[in-house]
Amino acid sequence: MLTKEENDFITRVGPGTPAGEFLRRYWLPVGYPQELTDEQPTRFVRVLGEDLVLWKDKSGNVGLIQDHCAHRGASLMYGRVEERGISCAYHGWLFNTAGDCLECPAEPAGSNFHLTVKIKAYPVRKYIGMYWTYMGPLPAPQIPPYDLWERKDGHRTLILQPQLDANWVQPMENSMDPAHLQILHQTLAFGGRKPESTTRGFTDDVAAFDFYETEYGIIKRRTYRNGHVDEHPVIFPNILRQANATQIRVPIDDEHTKIFFVRFEPTEDGSIVEDEGDPPVIYRPSYKDPAGVLHPYSRFDMQADVQAQDHMAWETQGPITDRSVERLATTDRGIVMYRQMLKREIEKVQMGLDPKCTWRDPSRPTIDTNLQAALDERRDMARARGEIART
Ligand code: FES
Numbered sequence: 001m002l003t004k005e006e007n008d009f010i011t012r013v014g015p016g017t018p019a020g021e022f023l024r025r026y027w028l029p030v031g032y033p034q035e036l037t038d039e040q041p042t043r044f045v046r047v048l049g050e051d052l053v054l055w056k057d058k059s060g061n062v063g064l065i066q067d068h069c070a071h072r073g074a075s076l077m078y079g080r081v082e083e084r085g086i087s088c089a090y091h092g093w094l095f096n097t098a099g100d101c102l103e104c105p106a107e108p109a110g111s112n113f114h115l116t117v118k119i120k121a122y123p124v125r126k127y128i129g130m131y132w133t134y135m136g137p138l139p140a141p142q143i144p145p146y147d148l149w150e151r152k153d154g155h156r157t158l159i160l161q162p163q164l165d166a167n168w169v170q171p172m173e174n175s176m177d178p179a180h181l182q183i184l185h186q187t188l189a190f191g192g193r194k195p196e197s198t199t200r201g202f203t204d205d206v207a208a209f210d211f212y213e214t215e216y217g218i219i220k221r222r223t224y225r226n227g228h229v230d231e232h233p234v235i236f237p238n239i240l241r242q243a244n245a246t247q248i249r250v251p252i253d254d255e256h257t258k259i260f261f262v263r264f265e266p267t268e269d270g271s272i273v274e275d276e277g278d279p280p281v282i283y284r285p286s287y288k289d290p291a292g293v294l295h296p297y298s299r300f301d302m303q304a305d306v307q308a309q310d311h312m313a314w315e316t317q318g319p320i321t322d323r324s325v326e327r328l329a330t331t332d333r334g335i336v337m338y339r340q341m342l343k344r345e346i347e348k349v350q351m352g353l354d355p356k357c358t359w360r361d362p363s364r365p366t367i368d369t370n371l372q373a374a375l376d377e378r379r380d381m382a383r384a385r386g387e388i389a390r391t
């Protein structure tokens with residue numbers, strides 16, 4: 001249980017909020033290269049409660065700037081993109097990707113007024129087929145070299161989930177909640193097995209749940225009665241790695257979250273993929289009907305897939321779930337651990353320190369989240385089902 005103040009402390013993401021300032025210490029994906037075309041080189045994005053425009057100038061530079069023009073507030077999403085930058089559609093004030101104003105065309109000849117104008121601009125980098133931004137104080141840290149993102153012996157696929165109309169901490173807590181798999185996902189995640197009791201689902205398959213902290217986050221571990229062990233790392237603060245995918249949860253604002261999946265498929269013979277290009281992007285359609293409408297005025301398709309079931313659970317908890325009335329139980333101790341870590345790391349930022357998972361050493365080797373074990377397990381299961389030949 002958390003007080004309202006404690007709940008606000010870990011959930012709210014706007015500028016100046018404790019969790020908002022903390023999340024601004026990490027690189028966050030904000031879009032895909034395919035979304036900026038010659039015909040439409042600008043795109044509105046809201047990230048951490050800030051209204052921004054992602055755009056590409058005719059020289060190929062990509063920027064992320066405030067939506068409202070510094071002059072009198074028209075949206076720069078309608079700006080005309082040129083070689084030097086983006087020119088506001090209203091009176092032509094021209095900005096570059098650094099947020100400098102290069103020209104105010106209607107000012108008197110020789111005026112240097114434009115030199116006094118500056119707009120908010122964040123750095124953008126392209127990495128594994130996505131544009132990423134960093135909205136915190138400079139110098140920026142690295143984009144972390146996690147194994148699933150760095151490996152060269154395979155192909156990545158990118159999936160954008162339908163917008164989650166709920167706060168980002170809800171999916172993160174779900175990633176520390178091992179008990180729900182056997183119950184919420186009993187119809188879809190167990191190969192057609194039928195449980196004896198729909199209340200218990202497959203709970204009795206599990207002997208123990210454990211959690212432990214690592215350099216990059218928290219592992220939740222399920223030990224099954226048949227001896228099988230299943231581990232999923234939460235990569236702190238906003239990523240789950242489950243099997244061969246990372247699920248990156250990026251707060252749009254306090255009550256909406258954008259979820260980027262990155263899936264990795266290794267080559268069968270371990271060969272290196274020289275140039276992956278921009279991996280394909282799959283946009284998942286809404287899991288609810290009507291789309292974009294909040295509970296209880298929409299209904300989730302609970303048979304669509306596992307993610308749809310998760311989205312149901314996360315959204316129906318409320319836009320920001322009220323943690324002052326929850327009743328945490330034994331299997332929620334991973335959630336408590338995650339909340340404590342979040343609080344500890346937010347407080348570090350308040351003290352002027354780098355939070356966990358801030359990597360600043362460019363020579364740092366790839367960070368091993370034990371992806372290979374997950375890939376081996378998947379391969380062994382496919383073999384057991386006869387889908388691929390034994391070698
Ligand atoms: S509002 Fe943008 S130039 Fe006037």
Ligand SMILES: [Fe+2]
Nearest residue numbers: 180181185310
């Ligand atoms: Fe789930």
